[in-house]
Amino acid sequence: MTNDATPRHDGRAPDQLRDIRMTRNWSDHAEGSVLVEFGRTRVLCTASFTEGVPRWLKGQGTGWVTAEYEMLPRATNTRSDRESRKGRVGGRTHEISRLIGRSLRAVIDTKALGENTIVLDCDVLQADGGTRTAAITGAYVALVDAIADAKVRKLIPAKAEPLTGSVAAVSVGIIDGRAVLDLDYPEDSTAGTDMNVVMTGRGEFVEVQGTAEGTPFARAELDALLDVAAKGIADLTALQEKSLAEQARDRVL
Amino acid sequence: MTNDATPRHDGRAPDQLRDIRMTRNWSDHAEGSVLVEFGRTRVLCTASFTEGVPRWLKGQGTGWVTAEYEMLPRATNTRSDRESRKGRVGGRTHEISRLIGRSLRAVIDTKALGENTIVLDCDVLQADGGTRTAAITGAYVALVDAIADAKVRKLIPAKAEPLTGSVAAVSVGIIDGRAVLDLDYPEDSTAGTDMNVVMTGRGEFVEVQGTAEGTPFARAELDALLDVAAKGIADLTALQEKSLAEQARDRVL
Amino acid sequence: MTNDATPRHDGRAPDQLRDIRMTRNWSDHAEGSVLVEFGRTRVLCTASFTEGVPRWLKGQGTGWVTAEYEMLPRATNTRSDRESRKGRVGGRTHEISRLIGRSLRAVIDTKALGENTIVLDCDVLQADGGTRTAAITGAYVALVDAIADAKVRKLIPAKAEPLTGSVAAVSVGIIDGRAVLDLDYPEDSTAGTDMNVVMTGRGEFVEVQGTAEGTPFARAELDALLDVAAKGIADLTALQEKSLAEQARDRVL
């Protein structure tokens, strides 16, 4: 058991995020793009807006938001084979792509989007823990920019409001008996329990995914994790708002 | 909002499981096998014990437990294409297979298993909601039988105890503002929030996976869901114990 | 050479089938479904009726009947890898799927079926020899039920008669110089010659597939095999008729 006064391996307080940076319009081509950094974790999130929807949605007057997550082969400490070369997408990649898509759809009114599709590509350029939570947090910002861009280009009406709220995500875990926020890779490897929490800016839950790595966990631990997660989401929401309030670098079209 | 006295569409109380049946040794070939039924959901769980471990584990003196989940094409109301014909495993299948594997490994001491592998195959013969939770609950029973069989065949020492506890799973959801247990397909389709909870027989959490389908949910709802899940897991644990206490149909070797 | 009076390893006469069971409406969802058992071989056959035909048949006023065969990984004594995980369907699976489809189409008048498709899924839950012949025999019964169901739902006219006859299949082989009927796995492994025969209820041939496993066979042996097969098909046809004459368990829709 660790005393709350004991600092984490990188000096953070238990409920403190890593340095978070969001560079908007990192890409010249995409309708929205953000290079999001949670400490050394770097994810390039691009939002691609296209008119029309997949065949199974046609004619229903609703839009579609989906996501794809992938890691560069040397994003991690040892090189992984590319999934394109293996000829199939791994279970973990599938699972995270689906999670990101669900998380963003939780704050989208697909009717207000019209028959348009937005694809969020989240490519992990460097991984140091928390890549899926960084991806969701950054993808939300890219999504906001892509919707604004679609309004400017009159692809959706200026009065439409496809966004019903904001969304962010963070990981939490039990380390030395203490709930800590935003685990980096060394912490993630040693945490007894690992939980990813996706919440709206209003503090409601979108996804809760907790996994006992090794020892099963008690209800009290779960409660502690949810508390620290809520604090982290509030901080991330503020950072998203701050980033969106700034003038982004101009896209070069 | 529904009064707690209002019956569910099939007459169950909010915290009542469907009829649960576990037919052990349904298969003649497998070291352990259970046809598990949660109402009309039927999953055939087989446990295959093989000596040796995957290459990446060799020489470490530890065993391996993994799982594969798949649905027959007409397990559902409309036929789905086979993943073998599509040439790749879908994201949902991958995700559930990984969940089942993690859940069972949570109660396994891989050292005590020795360098042996147990594969749990969970094939959904008929689906009516809760296939993954039925699979975990049934697979645990098949796993117990496979370990007992390995002891009889002296593939692991009689004194070894690879199992550190029992594990079961159940789905819970918010319907009409009320937390209900063990959703069938019609309930699953209408639930605002859907959560799968995997717990040990001692009441600790192994996995918590909650998803807002539509509206994000509040902490109070989450708490209510966890309460009803704990009650369901306790009931399932008792049923697993009862099933394991019975003499199973003889395997025909 | 074996005297005809010598019993087989399980006590059967040379021209005697194993215990045959056909449980209709085993599934709640499928338009027709049969759990067929040839001794310990168990195949779940479901018939899925859908309106419309594949693109290459559109506008010709004819229907389509096709089949897919697959084995669960632990249907056999040692576990096999799933074809969905391998990313491709094996030669044997393909070959048997095609055989089942051809066999059923031999008793179908596709004009009378209208532009509708019936897919027969034959999933081997447990294998003990003769899985393809059990599949054909059971799939025919599921097909009859699916057609009756389509008439009730007025998807095909009540007066239409898509079925031109019945079809069943059985394996035969030469063991110890004697032609024997309906080989189980131990017999199949030792038979010098193995033949699968598909015939109509009127005693005509639909498919004859004989293979010398080891020693090539003479015309006289071929003749003896065909004789015993004809006897077996007559018995199976009677069993199909009996099963279809019974009131099946109600489907729960």
Place this chain on the structure above:
Amino acid sequence: MTNDATPRHDGRAPDQLRDIRMTRNWSDHAEGSVLVEFGRTRVLCTASFTEGVPRWLKGQGTGWVTAEYEMLPRATNTRSDRESRKGRVGGRTHEISRLIGRSLRAVIDTKALGENTIVLDCDVLQADGGTRTAAITGAYVALVDAIADAKVRKLIPAKAEPLTGSVAAVSVGIIDGRAVLDLDYPEDSTAGTDMNVVMTGRGEFVEVQGTAEGTPFARAELDALLDVAAKGIADLTALQEKSLAEQARDRVL
């Protein structure tokens, strides 16, 4: 019903083969190679001899013979997509490859072959019916040459006799009520019943594969087909012997 005096569309008698040509050593590289022609059907059969066997056979002192069949995309009247581009091998290709392999193994003593592998590649350069039977008939000749070559190179002992006989194949069918031999494509398209027969040079059966295309067939028709097939196999056996007796074109190494 056709009188036996009525000529076939190309003037052949009912039991007459097409012009058969076998050009040995068509390839410079392969240990055995034959360009076999059954009329306008042209199949290039190469036999590749390699030391060693697949892993699952190692250490048992026995060899392995296998075959792969494939059609060039424009072997037929309309172009087909390449299976390599589709990323998977079709059911028909698999089925025929397996048939060719089994047929050749029926005349191979794998013990006498030692731990060596021979792969028969049968590539259809032009198709006009009977490609699988031409492939078997030609592959046998290529196999004989590859074994002779292995003896010369002392890869198998000069005294070893891996071949236990010869093998050939021919198609037969019922056209206008008459059994005819060696169907070309126009005949194959109209035949009510189609049968491929593989026999040894001694007149024993290796494979019999008969399929009712449309109308099921009676035992008398089956008997007539087997009679005409036996005549055709005898003719093909004589042609194989004649070809093997000739001095083949020198391989250019």
Place this chain on the structure above:
Amino acid sequence: MTNDATPRHDGRAPDQLRDIRMTRNWSDHAEGSVLVEFGRTRVLCTASFTEGVPRWLKGQGTGWVTAEYEMLPRATNTRSDRESRKGRVGGRTHEISRLIGRSLRAVIDTKALGENTIVLDCDVLQADGGTRTAAITGAYVALVDAIADAKVRKLIPAKAEPLTGSVAAVSVGIIDGRAVLDLDYPEDSTAGTDMNVVMTGRGEFVEVQGTAEGTPFARAELDALLDVAAKGIADLTALQEKSLAEQARDRVL
């Protein structure tokens, strides 16, 4: 360094092609077909003409010419696995297919072709170096025949002229310090630099692909290679013209 008077290993002069043969209408089915031989390298080139174009070209009034290259498994000295069995097309195969397609499109006026597609299949039956250059040279001749056939069948207007010139290809390399033409396999294996040159009959470049195998090369060497290539292309162009001037074997339709 080699004196220009020193003969090559097969006696050819440095700027001398191997024996080149082009057998037109080698296939009965294809609209154009050529068995092209560069010494022992043999490539079967078929041109398949079909009405219509791929979806992405529809309605633009232009045609499409594309190519696919593949090697038979035993075209080479040691057998290679089939790409269809491996389930994917290798990088080399892709690269050469694309090169052949681009080379032929360089002499095609797609407007004059109308909305029609010509696929050139180049299957290497035997390989002894220079398979891609033989394929391009032969495919051009097959293309000419397919266009002539389409005019006869009035699929393109008699006055249309889809061909804007002729195209041929040859390999060149530096061996012992001397630029040599049309390398066979032994030369190709030892050449320090290897270049494939595709040119029109008018002596203009379509593709130049030079690769240093081992030692990088100087501008002077590049110049010498281009000179000898130009000479070879002129010779091949004359041979193409001679072949096209002859009456081809009748196609048997």
Place this chain on the structure above:
Amino acid sequence: MTNDATPRHDGRAPDQLRDIRMTRNWSDHAEGSVLVEFGRTRVLCTASFTEGVPRWLKGQGTGWVTAEYEMLPRATNTRSDRESRKGRVGGRTHEISRLIGRSLRAVIDTKALGENTIVLDCDVLQADGGTRTAAITGAYVALVDAIADAKVRKLIPAKAEPLTGSVAAVSVGIIDGRAVLDLDYPEDSTAGTDMNVVMTGRGEFVEVQGTAEGTPFARAELDALLDVAAKGIADLTALQEKSLAEQARDRVL
């Protein structure tokens, strides 16, 4: 025809490179990494050093250098599907990966590398023409860093010199009749001829790949393209040297 004084669309002189930036150690994990920018084209090149070689090279005392190229889905103006989702690597990706690998091996002494492997991953984060040439130019710098790192870690002897020179690449093309250097995407789309040239720092050729897009080109044009390419390579070589002379950002291990 354009006068040499006419500026290009972005104001560059005909033989002027775009702004070139190379950020070394962009990644914390890789042994060498460079974010290379040719104007708006951005490629992340990482060099992964691993002990050991692929199986086919084992025991020969030589190392291996290989490369993989891939584009992020939204690197371009319109989003492309991921090759991992399509289940196969496209022809263009394969071709460029092979080109990069060959180019780097041209300056590697694999004996001096010992039995070690270096994989160069070149991921295009943003594309604006010339991605493959930027990749080669940047990958060389990453390769130098990875080799230096291996010496520091004593994985190769300090005295070994695996590098035999430097390598860089640039695209050239004919636009308005004038040879221009380092085409961006708008230029690349309009160029009549496009050539990629890979050269060593000593001015020798490693690869020359010229393609007529539309009109075939004359020898004089080819000569002009090679001249301007040589100038560009000299400039890039100087920039590589300058980058390598600087102190790179520390890797955070």
